[in-house]
Amino acid sequence: MSRTIVTLVGRDHVGIIAAVCNFFAENDINILDIKQTTVQDYINMILIVDTSGYTQGFDKLNEGLERVGEKVGCIIKATHEDVFQMMHRI
Amino acid sequence: MVELSEVFETYEMVSHENLDVRTITMGISLLDCIDPDLDALCAKIHDKIVRLAGRLVEVGDQLGVEFGVPVINKRVSVTPIAIVGGAACRSPADFVRIAETLDATADEIGINFIGGYSALVQKGMTPADRMLIESIPEALAKTERVCSSISLGSTRTGINMDAVRLMGDIVVRAAEATKDRDSIGCAKLVVFCNPPDDNPFMAGAFHGVTEADHVINVGVSGPGVVREALTKVRGRSFEELCETIKKTAFKVTRVGQLFAKEASKRLDTPFGIVDLSLAPTPAVGDSIADIIHEMGMEYAGAPGTTAALAILNDQVKKGGVMASSYVGGLSGAFIPVTEDSAMAEAAEIGALTLEKLEAMTCVCSVGLDMIAVPGDVPATSIAGIIADEMAIGMVNQKTTAVRIIPVIGKTVGDRVAFGGLLGDAGIMPVNRYDCADFVNRGGRIPAPIHSFKN
Incomplete structure (x- = not known):
């Protein structure tokens, strides 16, 4: 399994999560966990996804998410989980 | 599970606090390239570096994208050239040929610096060491990516003051040779006491003779x-x-x-x-x-x-x-x-x-x-x-x-x-x-x- 952390920040409105989840479904990426907080109008979301079925490489993944982000007015970013585990866990 | 605050702390470090991986440096031993014929030596050096480090830049960039932290420099360090070139070089000009080979190879594989145009003379100088040192001003003026380092002393051996005195001249000559570019040649030249064999940073990186054939630092x-x-x-x-x-x-x-x-x-x-x-x-x-x-x-x-x-x-x-x-x-x-x-x-x-x-x-x-x-x-x-x-x-x-x-x-x-x-x-x-x-x-x-x- 290849665990990737996806973060999303932006102004909340209908359809954001749907758009992101659709993108994952279309690209064979399984969502393992979602956590979300909304402060006033803003949504802050973190998803852990399994990218082992996705073969196009990380730059394509980030490009795809960027396009989804532009559509829904959010900043979406994907990073391999290991960097956070290494930095913040002993 | 990783917390949102931890993810953002990492992002913040990268986007606002200049967190990066400064360099991935591949150390490559050139001891098995030694040859009494200068052309053969240069060909072997080129081939070995390209064979081992040809994908260094690609992999460095790949890691940067996947882990979200940019890798600023991808570099190579090699065995001190005074040792590698000792059998083939008859003059300082011969050593400059090796420097030019290193420079062209670095350009070919896309790295910005290659270190190891070096001599270890903390106790004494061989004729090859002296020729390499004499060649430094010309080598640094004629190349862009080659970095030179000279070890002049250590706690175990003391300080080679003949070499220190010589390096005083060489630094000035390297400055003269690049005076049209603010004497930038000297920015690629460093002298050491107690240098480590596994330093990944330029200008002082070289691949020590006690190291393995090739390593990632x-x-x-x-x-x-x-x-x-x-x-x-x-x-x-x-x-x-x-x-x-x-x-x-x-x-x-x-x-x-x-x-x-x-x-x-x-x-x-x-x-x-x-x-x-x-x-x-x-x-x-x-x-x-x-x-x-x-x-x-x-x-x-x-x-x-x-x-x-x-x-x-x-x-x-x-x-x-x-x-x-x-x-x-x-x-x-x-x-x-x-x-x-x-x-x-x-x-x-x-x-x-x-x-x-x-x-x-x-x-x-x-x-x-x-x-x-x-x-x-x-x-x-x-x-x-x-x-x-x-x-x-x-x-x-x-x-x-x-x-x-x-x-x-x-x-x-x-x-x-x-x-x-x-x-x-x-x-x-x-x-x-x-x-x-x-x-x-x-x-x-x-x-x-x-x-x-x-």
Whole structure:
């Protein structure tokens, strides 16, 4: 399994999560966990996804998410989980 | 599960505090390329570097995208060329041929620097060592990516003062040979006492003869991250100051460890070491002088600076050592002047002098680094500055180095602009009193006694 952390920040409105989840479904990426907080109008979301079925490489993944982000007015970013585990866990 | 706050802390470090992996450096042994025929030697060197490091840049960039932390430099270090070229080279010009081969190979595989145009002469010089040293000014003028380092002393052997005196001349000649470009040749030339065999940072990287055939060494960065962390403990005790540096260094070094392990796996090359050095860049905020300022000094160079730097250096090591399975290289805090904009500013207003920098080198990880001085400083004075720095390293059993740039045609009050990571700064004054009779004596300074430590 290849665990990737996806973060999303932006102004909340209908359809954001749907758009992101659709993108994952279309690209064979399984969502393992979602956590979300909304402060006033803003949504802050973190998803852990399994990218082992996705073969196009990380730059394509980030490009795809960027396009989804532009559509829904959010900043979406994907990073391999290991960097956070290494930095913040002993 | 990873917390959102942790993810954003990491993103913040990258986007606002200049966190990056400074360099992934592949060390490559060229001992098996040795050949008495110069053409054959150059061909073998080219082929081996391309074969092993051909994918270095691709893998470095790939890791940067996947883990969200950019890898700024991808580099190669090789076995000291004086050893590799000894059998084939009959003149300094022959060594320049090897430098040109290294430069062209570096260009071919897309790396920005290749280190190891080096000689280890801490006790004595072979004819090959001397020819390589004599070839340095021309080699650095004719190439862009080749970096040269010379070991002039060690705690075990003492200081080779013949070589120190010679390097005084070579530094001036390297400056002359590149005087149309602010004497930039000297920015690629460093002399050492007690150099490590596994340093991934330029200009001093070379692949020591005790190393494996090829290894991956990684240099981390992070002065901006440390400075930002320290803003949260303003006015607090030394205990809190030290703990903060330690914890931050741990996080920064963990990134280096991750990248080193991954690069090693993807390039099928053994993992060597992580170098914990806090390496500044000219970018605003990515500065050791800013950390010193944050610790309580009006400017770097004020009284207390040496103590502050000692704390920084030690805490970085304490935090970093636990974060990596193998630590090596220079590991500490670099204090270059032109490469650190706040350091350059402190020097320009007179807060930071050459003498204070020398004191700081007793507790930092390297030495006098990227210091632009007037172009008319005599070669004997350059040799004197080198001798002082070598003595500090020899007696204190630490690595020290000198990378000094006599800028031909410029003097105190003028500025140099190297651009890029090399930065820019004002020309610093040098003590004008003479030391020629001392450095011209010839011979060696004996190794120091290892007992009676006071």
